[in-house]
Amino acid sequence: MxxxxxxxxxxxxxxxxxxxxxxxxxxxxxxxxxxxxxxxxxxxxxxxxxxxxxxxxxxxxxxxxxxxxxxxxxxxxxxxxxxxxxxxxxxxxxxxxxxxxxxxxxxxxxxxxxxxxxxxxxxxxxxxxxxxxxxxxxxxxxxxxxxxxxxxxxxxxxxxxxxxxxxxxxxxxxxxxxxxxxxxxxxxxxxxxxxxxxxxxxxxxxxxxxxxxxxxxxxxxxxxxxxxxxxxxxxxxxxxxxxxxxxxxxxxxxxxxxxxxxxxxxxxxxxxxxxxxxxxxKAECPPEGPAHNQTEAKTAGLIRVSELVHEVDSCSACYGRLVPVLRELEDEGVPVDRLRGICIGQGFRGKGGRLGIGSCTSGFEKSLPGCPPEEEKMKHWLRQLVEKLTDE
Structure with a gap:
């Protein structure tokens, strides 16, 4: 070759x-x-x-x-x-x-x-x-x-x-x-x-x-x-x-x-x-077809919810769990826009803030611990957080 x-x-x-x-x-x-x-x-x-x-x-x-x-x-x-x-x-x-x-x-x-x-x-x-x-x-x-x-x-x-x-x-x-x-x-x-x-x-x-x-x-x-x-x-x-x-x-x-x-x-x-x-x-490539179109739609949705997140030097395992969870919650009808500005990443170590995900945001008012947090715990915590923010 x-x-x-x-x-x-x-x-x-x-x-x-x-x-x-x-x-x-x-x-x-x-x-x-x-x-x-x-x-x-x-x-x-x-x-x-x-x-x-x-x-x-x-x-x-x-x-x-x-x-x-x-x-x-x-x-x-x-x-x-x-x-x-x-x-x-x-x-x-x-x-x-x-x-x-x-x-x-x-x-x-x-x-x-x-x-x-x-x-x-x-x-x-x-x-x-x-x-x-x-x-x-x-x-x-x-x-x-x-x-x-x-x-x-x-x-x-x-x-x-x-x-x-x-x-x-x-x-x-x-x-x-x-x-x-x-x-x-x-x-x-x-x-x-x-x-x-x-x-x-x-x-x-x-x-x-x-x-x-x-x-x-x-x-x-x-x-x-x-x-x-x-x-x-x-x-x-x-x-x-x-x-x-x-x-x-x-x-x-x-x-x-x-x-x-x-x-x-x-x-x-x-x-x-x-x-x-x-x-x-010399086979022709199979067409991309509906599967690729569906993927493009999913990508657009993921990009949209990722704009809610303030990310600084986050590890892939942490950030890569947060964004899909936000998309799942959005698909379930949860108003995730209320979480806009939620922070994640090593850049927030030792700093304060309002909402944070992961151990790096332990100094925030509301923070989910874990390096990285488990997906189910993250989803449950974010759902409860949205409910609390809605009631405030």
Whole structure:
């Protein structure tokens, strides 16, 4: 696979699709071309942000990871591991269990490394020092397995932002303090991705923690994470100005965002004579259709309620729970406009105010504790708060 190649497969046999795309990309030759050894240390990095099943559109399907592992093992590679660190506020062990990775990895004999517990070191990432976990840094060949989905603060997340799971929790908090776009753009300059296989089976195109999955039945592979994410922009009908970390990564020398240089191969899954899954080239892309239109409507609603929130340096886990909860309450007829100006984020530590969410707003008149607060508690507290404000 060349740097300007993108391979897309449509289908429903997820494990087979992942295996096939590795074959189509010539992944074995890519690894041997770089490492010249079947003993190469290969590290796979999926997206397991929290205990959310892949069917909700937030995490990497375990069938994709299994398909890649089976391909690698059959090709003769044995020095494999899977690593991830869930977002701040959730335990990686819980995500591993709920997402079905624990039994799958044990069955395949592949170890898992929890990056929330891993050691880390400072790395020069194109002029920005970033603390990165040791496990992904130790890889001879790093395979990134992100989910193409929406994000509450960066609008979109895929290959480049998925590397944020490879930094320790204090560094994740620092990313939010200094602004996410610059450090995300720099991160892949110090943590090189060798192969990207993107999960676009049923991703949530509005928010990163899932709940509004849009069925697309698609996975795609690339060798350039910048080109991969530029392709995602096109698929999600976004403008590059909405996701500036892609151009920042390009400026850091990570790859190119010029889609005019991309060579896109599209395959579709069909049944062979014996009922087995076969893949044929030059298939037309299935139309986006009503599912995408519904997602655009949901996005508009989420943007509307997000304007009620005063956010300063908030972590994704906290902010990413608040806005969907506000939308749910609005859909239920709760007059959430009465909460306008509610505050959230690290920027409110040690300060006072009227309404706040999370431990960072503990000095406010009315504040819901938690880092982050649980969604159900948040919803119940906000509902009661609206009722009190209505009575005042």
């Amino acid at each position: 060349r740097d300007h190649d993108i391979i897309v497969i449509y289908g429903k046999q997820i494990r087979n699709m992942a295996y096939e795309i590795c074959m189509q990309a010539g992944l074995k030759d890519m690894i041997l071309g770089k490492c010249a050894s079947f003993e190469a240390r290969i590290v796979l990095k999926p997206n397991l942000l929290g205990p959310v099943p892949a069917s909700e559109g937030a995490t990497t399907h375990p069938e994709i990871v299994e398909g890649v592992i089976r391909y690698l093992q059959e090709a003769g590679f044995r020095n494999l591991s899977v690593c991830e660190g869930s977002w701040v506020g959730d335990r990686t062990d819980d995500a591993l269990l709920v997402c079905g990775y624990d039994t799958m990895l044990k069955r395949l004999g592949v170890p898992f490394v929890d990056l929330q517990k891993d050691k880390s070191r400072l790395v020069d990432c194109a002029g920005m020092n970033i603390r990165i976990c040791e496990e992904p840094l130790s890889a001879d060949f790093l395979i990134n397995l992100p989910v193409m989905k929406g994000h509450c603060q960066t609008r979109m997340t895929c290959a480049l932002k998925n590397m944020k799971g490879c930094i320790p929790n204090p560094e994740k908090r620092r990313f939010h303090q200094i602004g996410l776009f610059e450090p995300i753009g720099h991160l892949s300059a110090g943590l090189h991705q060798d192969f990207i296989l993107t999960d676009s089976i049923c991703s949530d195109l509005t928010f990163e923690d899932g709940g509004n999955p849009v069925v697309q039945n698609r996975i795609f592979a690339a060798a350039d994470p910048v080109l991969n994410d530029a392709y995602c922009l096109q698929l999600m009908h976004l403008d590059e100005t909405e996701v500036p970390y892609i151009r920042i990564a390009e400026q850091c020398g990570v790859g190119t965002a010029d889609l005019s240089r991309a060579s896109v191969r599209i395959l579709t899954e069909k049944r062979g004579e014996r009922g087995e899954a076969c893949y044929y080239e």
